[in-house]
Every structure is written in C-alpha cells, then in structure tokens.
Amino acid sequence: MAWSAAAVSRFAAASPAAGPVPARLGAAAAAASSISFAGARGRRFGPVAASLSTSAAAVKEAVQTEKAPAALGPYSQAIKANNLVFVSGVLGLNPETGKFVSENVEEQTEQVMKNMGEILKASGASYSSVVKTTIMLADLQDFKKVNEVYGKYFPAPAPARSTYQVAALPLNARIEIECIAAL
Known part of the structure; x- marks a missing residue:
C-alpha cells in the first residue's frame, strides 16, 4: 500500500x-x-513511533587503497555504511600505471576482479561476502568470456547479478563491475 x-x-x-x-x-x-x-x-x-535518521553521514566511511586504481572523478573507491560495502564501478586498469592491462576483455575482467578484491580487502570484506554485482559491458557478445573469468572468483552461492550492455564506459573500457558486500 x-x-x-x-x-x-x-x-x-x-x-x-x-x-x-x-x-x-x-x-x-x-x-x-x-x-x-x-x-x-x-x-x-499505538502510537507507532517513527524513527528517521538524519545522521547518515555519521555511519558512512570512505574506503581507499593504493592497491587498486584511484577513482577517476569525485567519488570513492567504496563506501562502508551500516555493515555493507558499496564498491564503485571498477575498471581493468593497472593501479601502478593507470593504463588498461590490455584491450582483451578476458584480461580486463581479470584485472577488474583483482582490483575489486583489493578494495574489498581494504574494507574488511572479501569475494565471499559479496551479495550483488552489476556488470557493464561495451559488447554483450563478451558475456560468455566474462563469465569464465568472473566465475573463478565467487564461491557458492554466487552473488545476485545484473549484466548490461552500455553505450560506452569510462576510458573506452570493455568492462566495468560494481558490487555490494556484507560485513
């Protein structure tokens, strides 16, 4: 209602x-x-008590690690809030050079997962605590190739997931993945 x-x-x-x-x-x-x-x-x-929190900023903590590429704009690599970690979209960039590991979608996916793992680790989470991912692909024809790499990182039960083909990704990436993990 x-x-x-x-x-x-x-x-x-x-x-x-x-x-x-x-x-x-x-x-x-x-x-x-x-x-x-x-x-x-x-x-x-009754009466039914309503609880509205106006201190959301007090429970929000930015996560930052140099073991993953820095954010490309005014956003955090991840945010910890209320026993959850919200990891921003991660690209297949080498954190030392800021360049893509290759143009190959499998290699970019591998690097995305490594970068995501470092951000999760910095937040106190891990692949096994991920509950939801969203994958954005430059070409949905890469779906099967991405699944082969992605599947190696998540133990059963695998997280819930959405996958979309998008018009474009930052820096002309082939793939970007974001996730939510429980702490």
Whole structure:
C-alpha cells in the first residue's frame, strides 16, 4: 500500500500525538510519528513511533587503497555504511600505471576482479561476502568470456547479478563491475 504525505496527515489528524517532531523533518514526518492503529475488534495499538535518521553521514566511511586504481572523478573507491560495502564501478586498469592491462576483455575482467578484491580487502570484506554485482559491458557478445573469468572468483552461492550492455564506459573500457558486500 502506498502512503502519500496527505493520507498520512489525514490519518494522523484523527490519532493522538506521540510527541514533538523536529520542524526540520517536515509535516509528513510529524504526521507519521503520531500514527496509531486500531486492530480487529476496535483495540487501539499505538502510537507507532517513527524513527528517521538524519545522521547518515555519521555511519558512512570512505574506503581507499593504493592497491587498486584511484577513482577517476569525485567519488570513492567504496563506501562502508551500516555493515555493507558499496564498491564503485571498477575498471581493468593497472593501479601502478593507470593504463588498461590490455584491450582483451578476458584480461580486463581479470584485472577488474583483482582490483575489486583489493578494495574489498581494504574494507574488511572479501569475494565471499559479496551479495550483488552489476556488470557493464561495451559488447554483450563478451558475456560468455566474462563469465569464465568472473566465475573463478565467487564461491557458492554466487552473488545476485545484473549484466548490461552500455553505450560506452569510462576510458573506452570493455568492462566495468560494481558490487555490494556484507560485513
């Protein structure tokens, strides 16, 4: 069921207030914090407490390692937040030279996986803790070749995955992979 701010406000207007809500959180949050529910046979349950966190930055930590290529723009190699690691898209660049290991998709995939492994390691995670990957390919015809390399890195059960052909990748890469890992 989808709830709009107006619907929550109308529902909350008929319910007792749960307490003050800081003005910076807005009317929808104030309404949500005062919701109570009537169960079967008219018993009242409530008020339901709403918990909205405004300190997301406090639980966010950048991950940086020199054993993988530096970010190509204003982003982190990875971010640790709430027992998860979000690894940015990784290319098949040699971290020492900043150049692709080759134009070959298999060799780029191998280097992507090595680079990703170093970022995971720096974050306290590993290939076995990866729960989701997204693969972006310059050419979907490379799918089988990429799978042969990729499959060597992930123990069973393999992570959930999406694979897409994209119009272009940074620096004309053949492949880019991002992932999410649990800590």
